[in-house]
Amino acid sequence: MNTEKSQTLLEHAQKIIPGGVNSPVRACRSVGTKPVFIERGEGCRLIDVDGNRFIDYIGSWGPLILGHCHPFVMEAINKAVKRGTSFGAPTELEIELAEMVIDAVPSIEMIRMVNSGTEAAMSAVRLARGYTNRDIIIKFDGCYHGHADSLLVEAGSGIATLGIPGSPGVPSSFVAHTISLPYNDLDYISKLMAEKGDKVACIIVEPVAGNMGLVLPKDGFLKTLRELSEKSGTVLIFDEVMTGFRVAYGGAQDLFGVRPDLTCFGKIIGGGLPVGAYGGQRKIMEQIAPAGPVYQAGTLSGNPLAMAAGIATLTKLKEEGFYEKLDKTADELATGLRLAAVESSVNAVINRAGSMMGLFFTDQKVCNFADAKMSDQAIFAQYYRGMLKRGVYIAPSQFEALFVSSAHDKTAIEQSIIAAKEAMEDIAA
Numbered sequence: 001m002n003t004e005k006s007q008t009l010l011e012h013a014q015k016i017i018p019g020g021v022n023s024p025v026r027a028c029r030s031v032g033t034k035p036v037f038i039e040r041g042e043g044c045r046l047i048d049v050d051g052n053r054f055i056d057y058i059g060s061w062g063p064l065i066l067g068h069c070h071p072f073v074m075e076a077i078n079k080a081v082k083r084g085t086s087f088g089a090p091t092e093l094e095i096e097l098a099e100m101v102i103d104a105v106p107s108i109e110m111i112r113m114v115n116s117g118t119e120a121a122m123s124a125v126r127l128a129r130g131y132t133n134r135d136i137i138i139k140f141d142g143c144y145h146g147h148a149d150s151l152l153v154e155a156g157s158g159i160a161t162l163g164i165p166g167s168p169g170v171p172s173s174f175v176a177h178t179i180s181l182p183y184n185d186l187d188y189i190s191k192l193m194a195e196k197g198d199k200v201a202c203i204i205v206e207p208v209a210g211n212m213g214l215v216l217p218k219d220g221f222l223k224t225l226r227e228l229s230e231k232s233g234t235v236l237i238f239d240e241v242m243t244g245f246r247v248a249y250g251g252a253q254d255l256f257g258v259r260p261d262l263t264c265f266g267k268i269i270g271g272g273l274p275v276g277a278y279g280g281q282r283k284i285m286e287q288i289a290p291a292g293p294v295y296q297a298g299t300l301s302g303n304p305l306a307m308a309a310g311i312a313t314l315t316k317l318k319e320e321g322f323y324e325k326l327d328k329t330a331d332e333l334a335t336g337l338r339l340a341a342v343e344s345s346v347n348a349v350i351n352r353a354g355s356m357m358g359l360f361f362t363d364q365k366v367c368n369f370a371d372a373k374m375s376d377q378a379i380f381a382q383y384y385r386g387m388l389k390r391g392v393y394i395a396p397s398q399f400e401a402l403f404v405s406s407a408h409d410k411t412a413i414e415q416s417i418i419a420a421k422e423a424m425e426d427i428a429a
């Protein structure tokens with residue numbers, strides 16, 4: 001694979017952008033490669049600056065559930081851009097997207113748009129603290145809720161990839177009120193809530209964890225979080241930045257039948273443009289300024305381009321049978337990958353929730369962050385390089401999920417399975 005132009009661009013970028021990238025995992029360091037620079041996307045494929053073509057399973061880390069350059073989304077963006085990119089004043093599009101999310105997700109009565117998932121989670125936590133007048137927040141090891149100070153404790157995604165528990169620059173006093181517990185373990189959380197429940201502002205959780213690879217909630221985990229928080233007057237926050245409109249149109253809360261008090265969104269609801277949102281019960285949401293005293297603002301929040309892209313994307317997702325079809329495609333891939341592992345005698349576990357999945361090189365079940373870390377990362381790195389070489393672009397980290405889009409056709413899935421089989425045979429050899 002010729003990556004000459006990418007190499008040159010990386011050298012240039014590294015001189016003026018830290019690590020040459022604007023988000024750490026993109027640098028591909030943990031898998032021992034260098035990033036390719038992308039020129040354009042086409043459906044389920046990416047074309048880099050050297051003309052290499054890849055089947056893309058990152059999908060911009062989740063937003064592109066319709067693939068790259070979906071004509072309906074592109075048209076909506078083009079139409080919006082002609083009227084102006086941002087006004088810092090309300091537009092009708094904001095109401096339209098808000099209504100769509102409220103209709104889709106039964107726990108949402110009101111919603112506020114922001115510009116990223118980080119902002120959504122940070123603001124939801126502030127709101128929970130303001131609403132309850134309490135300080136403590138509980139999160140779970142390996143869950144990632146963006147890079148706000150108080151949430152960077154035992155976090156997944158890039159910070160897990162770097163193998164560090166927190167980050168320099170976050171004063172210990174800022175995380176003094178954050179408690180991180182093992183995912184899927186009801187003993188710890190039950191005990192803690194029995195002891196300190198009346199001091200806990202919120203429990204924030206990824207209802208399907210997609211930032212430590214992919215980990216599904218065990219039966220009863222989410223339901224018990226709901227009961228425990230209810231009992232203590234604690235706000236239950238589902239961070240559905242990744243799972244919202246991904247695992248089902250109504251998100252993971254619809255899939256598992258548990259209603260949180262607040263929900264964070266991002267990724268898909270922006271249709272590939274920068275967006276986040278948080279919403280929930282009216283009585284809590286009305287505490288946000290200017291309706292209430294909890295401050296939160298944003299210059300570009302609710303900007304018309306992102307709203308238009310989000311509306312167009314959700315419109316497509318609402319079509320009859322969309323998720324069934326996507327699920328079938330994802331199932332074909334997962335089944336093919338499992339078979340490839342068996343046939344090449346490589347220990348692999350694949351966890352899947354709809355069109356999100358995680359592949360771990362281990363023979364043990366993966367139910368939490370500790371399990372995920374048992375996966376052989378050296379083998380993962382080798383697998384990553386084997387896939388890239390064969391034209392399949394997966395996340396360059398064990399601690400990221402793989403995303404299938406509606407643009408992945410039969411040929412792409414078949415090619416990917418063949419590539420996986422060959423890459424795994426190399427590992428076994």
Ligand SMILES: *Cc1c(COP(=O)(O)O)cnc(C)c1O
Nearest residue numbers: 116117118144145146239241242
């Ligand atoms: C991606 C993600 C975030 C952060 O969103 P950004 O837009 O990258 O700030 C927060 N929570 C979860 C669950 C995510 O997957």
